[in-house]
Amino acid sequence: MILRPATRADLPAVLALLADEERVVDPASVSVTAAYERAFADIEADPRNEVLVLVEGALVVGCLQATYIPGLGKGGAERALIEAVRIRADRRGGGLGRELMERATARARARGCALVQLTSNKDRAAAHRFYASLGFARSHDGFKLSL
Known part of the structure; x- marks a missing residue:
C-alpha cells in the first residue's frame, strides 16, 4: 500500500469514493x-491542504483530505483537520481504514501538528467506533451553518 498526495489523474x-459510501462506483x-x-487545483496549490490517496497497485482504495490549520492554541502549533475519509466499499473490514x-496521523505528527481533529455525521455509529478505536475522543460538539 502506498499513501501519497492525489494527482489530477486520481x-x-x-x-x-465520495459519491457513495455503500457501493463501489466506477470512476469512469x-x-x-x-x-x-x-477545487482540486486550489487544494493542490495550497501547502496547508492535501488530498491523500491510499493506492494498491493502480487502484485507489482510500482517500481523505487533510487541512493544516495554524493557531495560537497548543503553543502556536498547527492542528490537522481530517475530512472526507473513505475506503472502497468492497475493501472495508480489512484494516485499510486504520492504515x-x-x-x-503520522504525516501530521511529522509536520509538527499538536493534534488531529475530525468530525463525523452523528448517524455514523460504526465510524464513531472506528475513530474511538484509533484513540480519537469525543471532546467537542460541532456546529454547521449551511450557506
Missing part, C-alpha cells in the same frame, strides 16, 4: 465538473 477515483462514470477541477488514518 480525481475521478476520489470522486467515486463520474463527471469531473469545472467546480471539481477548480489510512494511522499514516495520515
Whole structure:
C-alpha cells in the first residue's frame, strides 16, 4: 500500500469514493465538473491542504483530505483537520481504514501538528467506533451553518 498526495489523474477515483459510501462506483462514470477541477487545483496549490490517496497497485482504495490549520492554541502549533475519509466499499473490514488514518496521523505528527481533529455525521455509529478505536475522543460538539 502506498499513501501519497492525489494527482489530477486520481480525481475521478476520489470522486467515486465520495459519491457513495455503500457501493463501489466506477470512476469512469463520474463527471469531473469545472467546480471539481477548480477545487482540486486550489487544494493542490495550497501547502496547508492535501488530498491523500491510499493506492494498491493502480487502484485507489482510500482517500481523505487533510487541512493544516495554524493557531495560537497548543503553543502556536498547527492542528490537522481530517475530512472526507473513505475506503472502497468492497475493501472495508480489512484494516485499510486504520492504515489510512494511522499514516495520515503520522504525516501530521511529522509536520509538527499538536493534534488531529475530525468530525463525523452523528448517524455514523460504526465510524464513531472506528475513530474511538484509533484513540480519537469525543471532546467537542460541532456546529454547521449551511450557506
